[in-house]
Structures are given as C-alpha cells and as structure tokens.
Amino acid sequence: GIQVEQSPPDLILQEGANSTLRCNFSDSVNNLQWFHQNPWGQLINLFYIPSGTKQNGRLSATTVATERYSLLYISSSQTTDSGVYFCAVAGANSKLTFGKGITLSVRP
C-alpha cells in the first residue's frame, strides 16, 4: 500500500513565527487531505489538495503530485494552532492512509 511520511515529527514555535510541514507519499494518489486534530480527537479538515495550491487565511498548502509531496504552510502562528497535523492520502479507492502526524506547539 501507499506509504506516508511526515516531517518533522515535532515542532516548537514562538507565537508569530512561520512554519512548513511536509508530507511525502510513495505512489500516485487521487486524494490528499491535511487535518488538524484537536485535543478532543476531532479531525478538522484543513485542505483537500491532491494537486496544486490552496490558501485559507493564514494557512496554505501545495501538492506536487509528480514529485509525491505536499507542504502545509502556517504563517503568523497562534497558540490555537497547537495540536497534531495529519496528512492522509488515498489511491483508487477512498481508503485513507495517514502519516504519523506532526505535533506542533506554539508558545506565547
């Protein structure tokens, strides 16, 4: 099956700093999603981005499908951005394969 690697595993930022989270995947995909998991476990959809670039406020994402990676950018980070960020991909069916997640801590 498709392998997903996320880096770095942990990230500590000062409030106001920018960050880049990376997701590498091992095969062509039909779906790539970025999620933020809140402390209660809810997976919040950030981006549906199998290819191209999208922006939503302080967050943006880019997927380069031909090179099998995706990047999530967080600008002017806030303490509320803290949590675990997951990248998940799917091939021909909708079975999502998740990475191990990136734990982000934003300090005031």
Add this chain to the structure above:
Amino acid sequence: DAGVTQSPTHLIKTRGQQVTLRCSPISGHKSVSWYQQVLGQGPQFIFQYYEKEERGRGNFPDRFSARQFPNYSSELNVNALLLGDSALYLCASSLSPRGGREQFFGPGTRLTVL
C-alpha cells in the same frame, strides 16, 4: 447542515465483552468508513461501506464487523474485546467510495477496555 455524528462519545468495557458503535454520515453522503486511532498514531482504516455493501477492509481480525443501513448510517461491532482494542474510533463519510472524494470525520468514540 449537520456534520458526521457518532455515538456514544465515550465507552468503558471489560475484556471479553462486545461493543457497538454508531455513525450517521453527512446528509447526501452514501459512503461510510471506519478508522481506529491508538494513542500516538495516525488513524488506521478498518472498513468502508457504500450502498450497504462492504467495499474495503483493513488488516483487522474477524472480531471486527460492520454494517450499513438503508439510511446510510453505520454500526461497527467489536466482539471479544481485548485491552489492545482501547482506542479512538472514527467514522468518516464521503459522497462515494471513489478515491478522489474528500472525506469528513465525526468526533469519534473513545473506547476503553479494562
């Protein structure tokens, strides 16, 4: 519009018992998938159902089973519970089982097996 809903929120069971978890998809979504997330890991795929038929199954033992109802809601059953079944169980819905469809997750059911 309501998102994906799951019940119960929390559940405590003892080893050997059986448990049933429930999920209602977003209105108009016909595909439901179940995932297990153990502490410190990403969610792992368990089942996918579409139009009441199983469309995919992950690497889980036969103690895990599921079904989908005519209104597209779904149940996940786990028999003969083990301590290792303690996890957050997540349900996701999408318009169809095709790989290019965005999936939306419910709040999860946190199962503790003692």
